[in-house]
Amino acid sequence: MPQFWLEDFIPQLFWLxxxxxxxxxxxxxxxxxxxAEVLEARQSRIASDLDKAERLQAEAREALxxxxxxxxxxxxxxxxxxxxxxxxxxxEADRKQAALAERLQKEATAAAERIAGSRERALADMSHVAxxxxxxxxxxxxxxxxxxAEARAAVAQGGGGGG
Amino acid sequence: xxxxxxxxxxxxxxxxxxxxxGEFHVxxxxxxxxKAAVFMFAAMAVVVLFLTLTVRGRALVPxxxxxxxxxxxxxxxxxxxxxxxxxxxxxxxxxxSLFSFIALCNLIGMLPYSYTVTSHxxxxxxxxxxxxxxxxxxxxxRHGAHFLSFFVPKGVPAPLLLLVVPIEVLxxxxxxxxxxxxxxxxxxxxxxxxxxxxxxxxQMGVFGILxxxxxxxxxxLEVVIALLQAYVFTILTCLYLNDAIHLEH
Numbered sequence: 001m002p003q004f005w006l007e008d009f010i011p012q013l014f015w016l017x018x019x020x021x022x023x024x025x026x027x028x029x030x031x032x033x034x035x036a037e038v039l040e041a042r043q044s045r046i047a048s049d050l051d052k053a054e055r056l057q058a059e060a061r062e063a064l065x066x067x068x069x070x071x072x073x074x075x076x077x078x079x080x081x082x083x084x085x086x087x088x089x090x091x092e093a094d095r096k097q098a099a100l101a102e103r104l105q106k107e108a109t110a111a112a113e114r115i116a117g118s119r120e121r122a123l124a125d126m127s128h129v130a131x132x133x134x135x136x137x138x139x140x141x142x143x144x145x146x147x148x149a150e151a152r153a154a155v156a157q158g159g160g161g162g163g
Numbered sequence: 164x165x166x167x168x169x170x171x172x173x174x175x176x177x178x179x180x181x182x183x184x185g186e187f188h189v190x191x192x193x194x195x196x197x198k199a200a201v202f203m204f205a206a207m208a209v210v211v212l213f214l215t216l217t218v219r220g221r222a223l224v225p226x227x228x229x230x231x232x233x234x235x236x237x238x239x240x241x242x243x244x245x246x247x248x249x250x251x252x253x254x255x256x257x258x259x260s261l262f263s264f265i266a267l268c269n270l271i272g273m274l275p276y277s278y279t280v281t282s283h284x285x286x287x288x289x290x291x292x293x294x295x296x297x298x299x300x301x302x303x304x305r306h307g308a309h310f311l312s313f314f315v316p317k318g319v320p321a322p323l324l325l326l327v328v329p330i331e332v333l334x335x336x337x338x339x340x341x342x343x344x345x346x347x348x349x350x351x352x353x354x355x356x357x358x359x360x361x362x363x364x365x366q367m368g369v370f371g372i373l374x375x376x377x378x379x380x381x382x383x384l385e386v387v388i389a390l391l392q393a394y395v396f397t398i399l400t401c402l403y404l405n406d407a408i409h410l411e412h
């Protein structure tokens with residue numbers, strides 16, 4: 001076997017050591033750092049992109065939260081405004097109704113007073129008429145001319161005594 | 164010497180003759196260039212060029228070729244991280260170089276008319292010895308003389324230690340042998356088998372179609388073995404590194 005030809009050992013050893021030393025130096029100093037650089041650049045790029053994405057996501061979440069807060073606030077404001085208006089309107093209506101009721105009450109009272117006045121006046125007229133009637137009746141019946149005062153007292157008495 | 168080293172061109176072993184392009188000495192060492200040296204440099208050049216050119220664009224979204232390089236890098240980085248842990252980062256370039264060199268030598272060897280550098284025990288032996296020395300040095304550097312406790316398993320009764328410690332020591336020194344022979348034997352056996360079936364194709368005439376079909380299937384298998392053996396060599400290196408760094412036995 002040519003593999004065991006001893007005279008070929010030393011030249012192979014020599015060139016292998018020389019070539020491998022050169023190869024190792026070239027790879028470890030130049031080639032491998034260059035590849036590592038490319039891989040690291042990608043790694044850091046991916047990391048920074050992930051970072052950015054995370055930041056943007058946080059921002060979006062924040063924006064959504066603030067939007068929701070604004071919306072809730074607006075809804076609240078609307079509700080209070082509505083309630084206020086409703087209260088105002090109700091109070092106004094109540095007030096108007098009360099005023100109306102008062103006015104009606106007043107009118108009713110005035111009307112009652114008027115009626116009472118009229119009745120009194122009518123009654124007074126009636127007793128006057130009755131007294132005159134009584135005067136003339138007594139004059140005609142017995143020829144006695146009653147004084148006005150007497151006739152009135154008699155009418156008042158008769159009226160009071162269940163006439 | 165040369166006379167008895169002749170191997171016929173029709174021998175399945177002829178592919179493993181590395182030859183030499185003239186004699187060449189450095190500091191008295193025989194440094195003659197051969198097929199082996201040429202293919203070693205070829206494999207390393209392919210690795211360096213491929214890795215350099217594919218990440219030249221430094222694309223954020225990798226293209227097809229850059230993805231291969233990144234996958235290759237991450238595959239070894241994960242292997243080191245999982246078997247050795249955080250302290251293994253320092254040895255990542257070494258493990259990566261080892262894997263890439265062996266994988267490319269094995270794969271280039273699958274091309275017709277090429278040569279498989281890792282089919283020589285001299286090469287795999289040096290690689291395994293390199294790993295063995297590195298691991299031993301790291302062990303003693305990190306733990307000093309305490310590293311010797313690696314050979315004394317915990318919870319073993321004292322009388323049994325007389326038996327266990329020599330076995331542990333022996334198995335430790337057997338590591339580079341099994342480490343190197345596994346790769347060398349796999350590569351040699353695979354290529355020899357392909358060559359033998361190739362000779363059958365020529366000798367069997369019309370019926371040569373049968374071994375030819377077999378060769379096609381076996382070539383596929385050999386490509387898998389080429390990558391698998393590179394992986395095995397590398398993961399064993401990681402396991403040895405882990406043993407030396409984390410002295411738990």
